[in-house]
Amino acid sequence: MYTDGAVHVSPAGVGEGRGEIASFLGAFLTGFPDIHWTPWSRAVVCGNLVVTQWAVTCTHGGPFLMPNGEIIEATGRCVNVRGCSLRTMDGDRIAAHCVFYDQLELYAQLGAELVVQRP
Template identity: 45%
Template sequence: MTEARAVVTRLVAAINDHDLEAAMRCYTPAAAAVGPQGVADGVEEIAFYHTHMWEAFPDLHMTVWETVAEGDLVVLEATVAGTHSGPFLLPGGEPLEPSGKSISVRYCWTFTVEADVIVAQRVYYDQLEMYSQLGAHMEPDDPGTRGQ
């Protein structure tokens, strides 16, 4: 197993264990994470993201289907599943109150690893797939601009 792949494997285990300390040891202090929900700069913001997901989905679990590692780049395809039992922030910062609904969403994560820590993380998933499973509705910021 490559060094980069081993770091990502440790991160996935920490995410599935909901072990914030172990997860944060996988990142450099200046790491950046980018996803549909925005940019998290530094381990404090990345820690907030993980904590928020665990609070919203206390039984959150990631199943990795495929991992490809080449040099300092690791790409994994996974399914993230859980039950919506806590507040979940929607785009714009509105909390979606617990619905008790389950999600199973396909994710693709890319990681850049240097010196045995993650320096950059990018996550791609279909937000509409997740929000539909939660019963949430995505609305444009300004409904008056539809069709223009």
């Protein structure tokens, strides 16, 4: 689905190239193996930019890496997250993929402790 030099950007981090993107998405699928993606709307802008509004529903069934490096083991909790993505296409492949979703919404549903660190 991705070009060789594709870039994937999300609240969880950046993946550059097909190998890093596959690793990143594989880690997410390990944490949420039954993920179901439901698109709500899609628009094509300027010919090669695709904007999609979506929701995902899944069960936290495996280890999930938090931004601070902590791993949350499977909780069995059902998770529902809304978001949107922007994909710049190169023919029929994705050259750039920017994903936006509310991390707090995800982490709260996992029961994660959210600690504010002050400088």
